[in-house]
Amino acid sequence: MSASMDIHLDRLKHGDFKVFEMIFNTYWEELFTYAARVLESQEDAQDIVQDLFTSLWERRDTLCLDTDLRFYLFGAIRKLILRRFRNEGLKEKHLSKFIEYSELRTTLLHAKVEDKDLLQHFHRDLRQLPEKERQVFEWYHFGELSIREIAHRSGTAEQTVRNQLNNAYRKARPLLHKLLFFV
Numbered sequence: 470m471s472a473s474m475d476i477h478l479d480r481l482k483h484g485d486f487k488v489f490e491m492i493f494n495t496y497w498e499e500l501f502t503y504a505a506r507v508l509e510s511q512e513d514a515q516d517i518v519q520d521l522f523t524s525l526w527e528r529r530d531t532l533c534l535d536t537d538l539r540f541y542l543f544g545a546i547r548k549l550i551l552r553r554f555r556n557e558g559l560k561e562k563h564l565s566k567f568i569e570y571s572e573l574r575t576t577l578l579h580a581k582v583e584d585k586d587l588l589q590h591f592h593r594d595l596r597q598l599p600e601k602e603r604q605v606f607e608w609y610h611f612g613e614l615s616i617r618e619i620a621h622r623s624g625t626a627e628q629t630v631r632n633q634l635n636n637a638y639r640k641a642r643p644l645l646h647k648l649l650f651f652v
Contacts, residue, residue: 496538
C-alpha cells in the first residue's frame with residue numbers, strides 16, 4: 470500500500486468523513502457496476518454497495534488492511550454477493566418445507582377434536598417419540614411457541630430445534646394422518 474493511502478486510512482480510522490467521501494466517490498461506481506452485472510439487478514447492487522460502505526464507516530476504527538483498498542473493497546463486495554446468493558438459495562430450498570409444515574400446523578391448531586379418547590390416543594402415540602422431539606413438537610403446536618422461544622427455553626440452538634421438529638414430523642406423520650382422518 471502506498472504511503473498516501475496509509476495516511477488516508479489513518480485519517481479514516483479517526484473519523485475523517487471527507488476521506489470516507491473520497492473513498493466512496495472513487496470506488497462507488499466501479500463496485501456498483503460489478504455488483505449489478507453479477508446480481509443482474511441494479512436495486513440489489515445499490516443495496517449491497519450501500520451496505521458495504523455503511524459497514525466500512527461503522528468499522529473504520531478497527532479497520533486493518535494488509536492489501537490495497539481497491540482489492541479489499543472488491544473482496545468485500547464479492548463476499549456480500551455470495552452471502553446474498555447463499556441466503557436466497559436457503560430461503561428457496563426451505564420455502565416448500567415451510568409451506569408444507571405451516572399448512573400442517575394450521576390444520577392441527579384449528580382442528581377441534583371432539584372425542585377425548587382419540588385425543589388421549591394421539592397423546593399416547595406422541596409419547597412414543599423421543600423425549601426432546603416430543604417436547605419440541607408439543608411446544609410448537611400446542612404451546613404455540615416459536616422456534617426461537619423453544620431454543621431459548623430448551624437451551625439449544627435454533628437449528629437444533631428445527632432438526633428435532635423435522636424429525637418429529639417425519640416420525641409423527643402417520644399419527645397426524647390418523648388424527649386428521651378421524652376429525
